[in-house]
Amino acid sequence: MTGFQEWLPTYGYAAVTALMAFGIVGLPFPDETILLYSGVLVSKGTFGWLPTIAAAVAGAWCGISLSFAIGRTVGIAAVRRHGHRFHVTPARLDRAHAWFERLGRWLLVVGYFVPGVRHMTALLAGTTGLPFAHFAPYAWAGGLVWCVTFVGLGYAAGREWETLSGQVHRILLLAAAAAVGAAVLGLAGRGLWRRRAARKRAGRRPAGPPRR
Numbered sequence: 001m002t003g004f005q006e007w008l009p010t011y012g013y014a015a016v017t018a019l020m021a022f023g024i025v026g027l028p029f030p031d032e033t034i035l036l037y038s039g040v041l042v043s044k045g046t047f048g049w050l051p052t053i054a055a056a057v058a059g060a061w062c063g064i065s066l067s068f069a070i071g072r073t074v075g076i077a078a079v080r081r082h083g084h085r086f087h088v089t090p091a092r093l094d095r096a097h098a099w100f101e102r103l104g105r106w107l108l109v110v111g112y113f114v115p116g117v118r119h120m121t122a123l124l125a126g127t128t129g130l131p132f133a134h135f136a137p138y139a140w141a142g143g144l145v146w147c148v149t150f151v152g153l154g155y156a157a158g159r160e161w162e163t164l165s166g167q168v169h170r171i172l173l174l175a176a177a178a179a180v181g182a183a184v185l186g187l188a189g190r191g192l193w194r195r196r197a198a199r200k201r202a203g204r205r206p207a208g209p210p211r212r
C-alpha cells in the first residue's frame with residue numbers, strides 16, 4: 001500500500017486538497033492516481049461524492065493559482081534557473097511554450113490532460129503578464145473537468161482501479177487529444193463567428209455622401 005492510500009482514509013478530504021495542491025505546483029505526487037483512488041473511496045462509501053469533488057477541485061485551484069503567482073512574481077528566467085527543484089525542466093517549459101503559442105489560454109483548460117505540461121501552463125501564463133481575471137476562468141474550468149473526470153473514473157472502476165491507474169498515460173493522451181480537438185474547434189468557431197459579425201457590421205455601415 002502506497003503512502004497516499006493510507007493518508008486519504010486517515011486524513012480525509014484535507015489530504016485530498018493538500019496532495020492535489022502540492023502536486024499541481026510540482027511536487028512528485030501522482031495526481032491522477034490520487035483522484036482515481038479518491039473515486040474508489042467514494043464507491044466504497046468512505047468518502048462522499050460532492051465533498052470529494054469539492055476537496056479535489058479546491059486543491060487543483062489552489063495549486064494552479066499558486067503556480068501562476070510564482071510565474072508572475074519571479075519571471076521566466078528564475079523559473080528556468082530553479083525550476084528543476086519542482087520537476088520544471090527547460091525541455092518541459094519549451095514544450096509547454098509551444099503548446100501555449102498554439103492554443104493560447106485554452107491550454108489552461110486542456111493542459112491538465114497533457115502529460116508533462118500541466119505543471120507548466122500556469123507558470124508560463126504568469127510570466128506573460130496575463131491578468132489573473134483572465135487566467136482564472138480557463139484554469140479553474142479545466143481543473144473542475146479534470147477532477148470530475150478522474151474521480152468519476154475511479155468511482156466506476158471500483159476494485160479494478162489499480163488496473164486503470166496503470167493506463168493513466170493512455171487515458172491522458174486520449175483525453176488530451178479530445179480536449180485539444182475541442183479547443184481547436186472552439187477557436188475555429190469563434191473566428192468564424194467574428195468574421196461573420198464583421199461582415200454584418202460592414203453591411204450595416206451607412207453609405208458615404210453621394211458624389212457630385
